[in-house]
Amino acid sequence: MTRSSRGKRSPLPQRDGVDAVRLKLPADGTWATVRDHLVERLAPGAEIIDAMLAAGEFVTTDGPLRPDAPYVGGQLIWFHRELAPEHPVPFPIDVLYQDEHLVVADKPHFLATTPRGSHITQTALARLRTELGLPALSAAHRLDRLTAGVVMFIVRPEERGRYQTLFSAKAVRKEYEAVAPCDPELELPRTVISRIEKVRGVIAASEVPGEPNAESRVELLDHRPVPGHAADGPRSRPALGRYRLLPRTGRTHQLRVHMNSLGLPLLGDPVYPEVLDQPAPDDFSRPLQLLATSLEFTDPVTGREHRFTTRRTLQAWDAYEAWAGLPAATN
Numbered sequence: 001m002t003r004s005s006r007g008k009r010s011p012l013p014q015r016d017g018v019d020a021v022r023l024k025l026p027a028d029g030t031w032a033t034v035r036d037h038l039v040e041r042l043a044p045g046a047e048i049i050d051a052m053l054a055a056g057e058f059v060t061t062d063g064p065l066r067p068d069a070p071y072v073g074g075q076l077i078w079f080h081r082e083l084a085p086e087h088p089v090p091f092p093i094d095v096l097y098q099d100e101h102l103v104v105a106d107k108p109h110f111l112a113t114t115p116r117g118s119h120i121t122q123t124a125l126a127r128l129r130t131e132l133g134l135p136a137l138s139a140a141h142r143l144d145r146l147t148a149g150v151v152m153f154i155v156r157p158e159e160r161g162r163y164q165t166l167f168s169a170k171a172v173r174k175e176y177e178a179v180a181p182c183d184p185e186l187e188l189p190r191t192v193i194s195r196i197e198k199v200r201g202v203i204a205a206s207e208v209p210g211e212p213n214a215e216s217r218v219e220l221l222d223h224r225p226v227p228g229h230a231a232d233g234p235r236s237r238p239a240l241g242r243y244r245l246l247p248r249t250g251r252t253h254q255l256r257v258h259m260n261s262l263g264l265p266l267l268g269d270p271v272y273p274e275v276l277d278q279p280a281p282d283d284f285s286r287p288l289q290l291l292a293t294s295l296e297f298t299d300p301v302t303g304r305e306h307r308f309t310t311r312r313t314l315q316a317w318d319a320y321e322a323w324a325g326l327p328a329a330t331n
Contacts, residue, residue, distance in 0.1 A: 149292025
């Protein structure tokens with residue numbers, strides 16, 4: 001199954017900013033009818049498939065598929081999958097820049113960039129398609145769902161390759177900020193180079209032996225003691241650091257893995273250094289303290305020099321006690 005954005009144009013409009021699913025019937029199929037194939041291949045079951053066929057919800061380029069339509073190998077069929085309810089992410093997406101080629105958004109924490117897994121309509125792409133009336137909008141790259149900040153989308157499908165190549169060719173300068181513990185004995189700035197692999201179905205990525213594929217520069221911008229806590233003693237807490245992170249590559253969870261490898265796990269990270277119980281889907285109280293602060297590049301279509309900067313800040317740096325729900329200590 002592939003999304004309708006690939007190949008022929010879908011005869012079905014988007015629903016809540018999400019494309020219809022495109023199904024191509026196997027060329028060597030032996031089913032008597034398309035209905036028989038759908039019942040065998042799709043999960044909903046015969047009753048639901050029959051109801052969708054009766055309602056005209058399976059569509060070809062010639063119109064709704066008849067319930068008794070004969071099986072034709074290679075035929076294309078589109079339909080909208082019934083989606084599970086999603087908890088709304090209660091934060092807006094700010095548009096930093098828009099022209100006939102690009103949309104640059106300031107993504108909030110907890111909002112996935114593109115539809116994936118259980119996050120479909122509550123994604124930046126689906127919401128922007130709906131809010132801006134741009135059904136052909138696509139993502140030039142992705143930010144992790146837990147990461148906030150600057151992310152870029154492409155307006156025209158025919159220009160998608162040129163903008164996406166910027167990222168694969170490392171022609172975009174990306175900057176991030178993060179809040180994490182501060183180790184005065186750790187020499188910074190430094191560049192971390194390693195091999196990171198992410199196994200499907202495993203939440204955490206890992207550094208493994210082998211040819212390096214991930215590179216990040218780590219700079220300490222500022223540091224200070226945790227507000228309201230003694231510098232030493234039983235109530236002390238490690239100093240906080242505010243970091244600039246400059247990834248040279250774009251592996252999954254790269255900055256989180258590299259900061260953790262330095263002994264500086266990001267505040268609010270539910271995966272590194274250990275996988276914690278995941279918060280409830282409607283719990284937005286402890287965002288990961290990682291922010292994509294800027295993108296800088298030469299536009300491959302217009303030739304313009306662009307630098308886009310976030311308007312967001314990281315909560316933990318200015319208000320750690322309130323953010324972490326800690327009682328203030330006395331010296």
